[in-house]
Amino acid sequence: MIANLIVGGLAAGCLYAMVGIAIVIVLNITDIANFAQGEMAMVTTFFAYWLLDSVGLTWWQAVPIAVLFGLVQGIVIQQVVIRPLIGSPVLSAIIATLGLNIVLNSVAGLIWGHQTYTFPSPFAFSPPFMIGTVPVSVDSVVNIAAGLAIVIAMTWFLRFTWIGLGLRAASQNPTVARMMGVSISRTSAIAWGLGGLVGGISGILVAPSLFLDTNLMGALLIKAFAGGVLGGLNSLIGVFLGCLALGVAENLVGAYLSPAFGEAITFIIIIAVLIVRPEGIFGRVKARKV
Amino acid sequence: MSVAADITRAQRQAASFGVSSVLLGLCFAAACAAPFVLNGYGLYVLTLTGVFALVALGLNLLTGYAGQISLCHAAFFGVGAYATAILTQKVGLPYLLSILVGGLLTACIGAVVAVPAMRLKSLYLAIATLGFGVVLQKIIFEWRSLTNGGGGLALSPPAIAGYELGATGLYYLTLALVTLGIWGAWNVSRGRTGRALLIIKESEIAAGALGIPAARYKVIAFAISAFYAAVAGGLFAYLVRYIHPENFSVGLSIAFLSMVVIGGLGTIGGSIVGAAFYVIVPELLRGIKDAPGLVFGLLLVIVMVLMPQGLWGLVRRLGRRA
Numbered sequence: 001m002i003a004n005l006i007v008g009g010l011a012a013g014c015l016y017a018m019v020g021i022a023i024v025i026v027l028n029i030t031d032i033a034n035f036a037q038g039e040m041a042m043v044t045t046f047f048a049y050w051l052l053d054s055v056g057l058t059w060w061q062a063v064p065i066a067v068l069f070g071l072v073q074g075i076v077i078q079q080v081v082i083r084p085l086i087g088s089p090v091l092s093a094i095i096a097t098l099g100l101n102i103v104l105n106s107v108a109g110l111i112w113g114h115q116t117y118t119f120p121s122p123f124a125f126s127p128p129f130m131i132g133t134v135p136v137s138v139d140s141v142v143n144i145a146a147g148l149a150i151v152i153a154m155t156w157f158l159r160f161t162w163i164g165l166g167l168r169a170a171s172q173n174p175t176v177a178r179m180m181g182v183s184i185s186r187t188s189a190i191a192w193g194l195g196g197l198v199g200g201i202s203g204i205l206v207a208p209s210l211f212l213d214t215n216l217m218g219a220l221l222i223k224a225f226a227g228g229v230l231g232g233l234n235s236l237i238g239v240f241l242g243c244l245a246l247g248v249a250e251n252l253v254g255a256y257l258s259p260a261f262g263e264a265i266t267f268i269i270i271i272a273v274l275i276v277r278p279e280g281i282f283g284r285v286k287a288r289k290v
Numbered sequence: 291m292s293v294a295a296d297i298t299r300a301q302r303q304a305a306s307f308g309v310s311s312v313l314l315g316l317c318f319a320a321a322c323a324a325p326f327v328l329n330g331y332g333l334y335v336l337t338l339t340g341v342f343a344l345v346a347l348g349l350n351l352l353t354g355y356a357g358q359i360s361l362c363h364a365a366f367f368g369v370g371a372y373a374t375a376i377l378t379q380k381v382g383l384p385y386l387l388s389i390l391v392g393g394l395l396t397a398c399i400g401a402v403v404a405v406p407a408m409r410l411k412s413l414y415l416a417i418a419t420l421g422f423g424v425v426l427q428k429i430i431f432e433w434r435s436l437t438n439g440g441g442g443l444a445l446s447p448p449a450i451a452g453y454e455l456g457a458t459g460l461y462y463l464t465l466a467l468v469t470l471g472i473w474g475a476w477n478v479s480r481g482r483t484g485r486a487l488l489i490i491k492e493s494e495i496a497a498g499a500l501g502i503p504a505a506r507y508k509v510i511a512f513a514i515s516a517f518y519a520a521v522a523g524g525l526f527a528y529l530v531r532y533i534h535p536e537n538f539s540v541g542l543s544i545a546f547l548s549m550v551v552i553g554g555l556g557t558i559g560g561s562i563v564g565a566a567f568y569v570i571v572p573e574l575l576r577g578i579k580d581a582p583g584l585v586f587g588l589l590l591v592i593v594m595v596l597m598p599q600g601l602w603g604l605v606r607r608l609g610r611r612a
Contacts, residue, residue, distance in 0.1 A: 033413050081591055088598030091353070095551040098544065099590025106584035222420070222540065229417040264428040267421030271406055274418050278409040 003134045005251045011140035013227070013247020015209060017147045018202030019217065020224035020243045022195050024233055025154065029171045029191035031090050032082065033225070036097040038217025039104035040077070040196055041203035044070040046112055048204050049119055049212060059122050067200045074196020078189045086188060108214045121208035143205050144244075150198055151236045167191060230270050232283025242280065246270075310609065321465055325458045333457055337529055339569045340464040341522045346549045346561035347468075347475045348518025353547065354556035355484055356511040357491030358407055359416045361543040362423030363519050368538030369396045370520025371527035372430055375443055385448040385455070389524035393517045399426070400516025404509040423543055431535040442534035445527060455528070464525050468562075471518060475558050478514065487511055488556075519546075552593055554600025563601045567593075 019038060026034045034040075048066035051057045057065070081100060085093040123142055128135040158164040169177040170187040178184055203216065210216060224243060231242020249269060254262035273281065325333055345367055352358050373392030377383045383391065403422045410418050430437050437443065448455045455463065478484050486507045489497040494504045527533050545568060553564020571589060575582040597604050 027413070033416075081595060084595045085598055089551075089555060091359075091547075091551050091555065092594050092598040092600075095548050096591050096594035098548060099587045099594065102583050102587030103591065104587075106587060110584070225413070226417050226420070229414050233413060260432055261428055264425045267424050271418050271421045274410055274414055275406050278411075278414060280414070 002252075003132070005255050006248055007131075007134055007136055007140070009248030009251035010144065010244055011137065011209070011247070012250065013244035014140060014143040014147055015206050015220055016223045016227045016247060017240045017243035018143065018150075018206055019199070019220045020228045020239045021147065021150055021154070021236060022199035022202055023221075023224055024228055024236060024239045025198060026191050026195040028234055029167050030082070030188050031171070032093045032097065034097050034195065035094065035221070036077070036100035036104060037195060037199050038221040038224075039101045039108070040070070040073060041199035041206075042214065042216045043104055043108055044073065044196070044200035045119065045203035045207050045212060045216065046108055048200075049117060049207075052120065059120060063204055066204060067197055070200025070203075071193045071197040074192040074194070074199070075189050077196070078192035082188060082192065083185055086185065105214055112214070114214060116211040116213040119204070119207035119212040139205075139209055143209075146201065146205055147240055150201065151240050154194075154198075154236055163190060226267070226270055229280055230273060232277075232280025234279070234284060235282045238280060238282025241282065313609075318469070325461055330457060333461055334529070335569060335573055337457070337461045337464050337525075339566050340461075340468045341526045341529060342546070342549060342569055343562045343565035344464075344468055344471050344522035344525070345519045345546050346553065346565045347471045347558065348515040348522075349546050350550045350553075350556065350558070350561045351475060351478060351484075351487070351518075352511045352515040353550055354554075354560075355479060355491065356487040356508060358508060358511065359412065359419070359547070360403075360512070360515070361416050361420040361540060361547065362403060362426065363515070363546045364538045364540065364542035365423040365426035366396050366400060366516040366519035367523040367526065367542065367546075368430055368533075368535070369399060369426060370523025371533050371538070372437055372443070372523075373520065374524030375445055375527045375533060376436060378448065379443075379445060385450055385528070389521055392524050393520040396520030396523075397513040397517040400512040400514075401509050403516070404512035407508055407512065408505045420540060420543070423540060427535055427538055430538070437535070440535065442532055443527075445531045445533070447531070448528045460525070460529060464529075467521060467525065471521075472558055472562075475518075475561075479558065483507065483510060548590070552590070552600055554602030557600070557602045559605065560600050560602030563605065567601060 019041065022041065023034055023037050026032060026037070044066055047069050048062050051062035051065060052059065055062075077100065081096055082093060085096060121139060123138040126138040128137050129141060130136070156164075158168055166177065166182040167187050167190060169180065170182050170184055174184050177187075206220065207216060223246060227243030227246035228239040229242070230246055231238035231240070233239065246266065250262060250266050253265045253269075257265055277283070324336055328336065345363060349360065349363050352360055370389075370392045373395055374385075374388045377388030377391055378385050381388075403419060406418050407415055431439055433439070434441075448460070450459075450463075453459075479487075486497065486502045489500065489502060490504050490507055497504050497507075549564035549568045550561060551564070552567050553562070554560025572582060572586055575585050578585060593601065
């Protein structure tokens with residue numbers, strides 16, 4: 001019983017984690033909490049669906065193209081909306097992403113309507129793994145593996161490549177980074193491109209577990225933020241584990257404590273954790289010079 | 291925005307006080323005359339603007355002055371609405387008194403919410419307050435004996451001193467409370483508290499060095515802000531006459547925050563303009579076939595990209611040029 005609940009929680013948690021990672025990449029480098037991330041991923045997923053359904057590509061052909069589309073989408077949005085706002089209050093940029101959220105949602109609604117679609121997955125008909133007596137769906141395993149792969153790849157990229165070092169420098173101290181020859185405007189564009197790319201992957205992996213419609217990401221976005229805060233926003237692995245923990249906690253609280261207050265108790269747990277550790281479980285205190 | 295900019299701004303405002311007070315008087319006169327010109331629907335939209343402006347005034351003290359993000363103002367708004375409704379309908383208190391009691395009660399809840407806020411910043415604070423919002427909304431939903439839960443609460447028209455308040459009466463009450471709210475926010479922001487909050491926003495360490503207890507002022511800011519939201523909730527309950535826990539979800543909190551930012555952070559006029567933008571523009575766009583969301587979202591983005599300091603910054607710039 002409890003093993004089933006934990007596995008179910010992990011399956012939900014890895015959906016949050018996929019969105020969470022995309023949000024955190026943008027957040028850490030540009031300080032902007034991107035409320036449009038979910039809708040950007042939704043549009044990318046619909047684009048993938050269009051490639052599969054109308055153009056007739058196979059899954060393995062359509063997904064790389066769609067992910068590339070996500071990358072371009074992120075860069076275009078950064079150039080049009082975010083670049084003019086560099087240097088303005090961060091809240092203005094956040095509200096702009098909120099507006100973008102509404103725009104993308106309506107545009108998707110105009111193009112694809114408001115009915116639901118079933119997004120195919122190449123793993124849909126594989127038999128579930130058995131861990132002991134607990135069945136684990138292949139989708140969840142693929143999601144967790146993909147999430148871990150993204151975390152490792154991003155960590156490597158940020159630590160060991162010149163571009164990644166530039167991104168981290170720009171997030172720590174824009175002025176000094178600029179003096180060292182890092183273009184702030186370009187790092188912001190790269191961050192948004194990466195966010196769009198990872199968001200696209202997450203949308204495509206999440207969609208088979210849910211139904212594809214224009215509100216695909218609405219429920220996941222807030223949970224991803226909450227899981228990210230629980231884990232600690234400045235550590236990618238922290239965000240990943242935080243989101244998984246959130247999924248498991250929701251399932252356990254709902255089953256054992258109170259189904260009605262499940263969500264509320266989950267948030268009380270998050271608040272309690274934040275009172276003890278204001279930077280999240282895995283977060284480090286960001287050193288700031290005064 | 292630096293403190294120096296604020297100081298020069300304050301001086302410049304003092305210089306043009308004559309013009310702006312005339313404009314202010316004209317606006318107030320127009321607001322008083324509105325019920326004679328507008329139909330019932332227009333009056334409803336205007337009253338709703340006033341109600342949201344009251345929330346935005348309070349939230350602006352917290353977010354614009356003290357720099358604290360809150361995503362539980364919809365819940366404060368809801369607690370105020372439910373407290374006022376229950377005190378009036380079930381306990382039998384007079385309407386105005388129950389608004390006041392509801393406001394004070396919610397101010398206490400606001401002070402409690404402020405406790406974790408003393409250590410949290412930016413997005414962490416946003417998620418913690420979001421959590422409080424979810425918890426409060428859930429309590430309203432599950433406390434069925436008091437709030438009728440998911441069934442919602444239907445209300446009869448309010449009365450003040452035996453005189454039943456119609457749509458026009460409620461409008462004038464809202465106008466009076468918004469005026470009071472502006473006066474209160476003006477005093478708070480110009481006084482010791484407002485200056486302390488501005489310093490806390492700039493740097494808590496600097497505030498501490500000046501002997502300003504940041505923790506206490508944050509609690510005060512949260513409490514005042516919750517009080518504003520609750521009073522607005524009390525008006526809202528009797529404006530729509532049917533309240534439901536789902537009315538007070540996270541989406542509304544985000545809308546309140548957007549009003550403050552669109553109008554202009556840290557400005558009183560901005561709260562009013564932002565609320566008006568958020569209420570009136572979607573109503574105007576209703577006629578456009580299947581794209582009101584698209585146009586509103588685009589406007590939101592355009593306003594932010596072209597005017598990062600909010601609409602009030604534009605108003606002020608035009609005023610200076612004139």
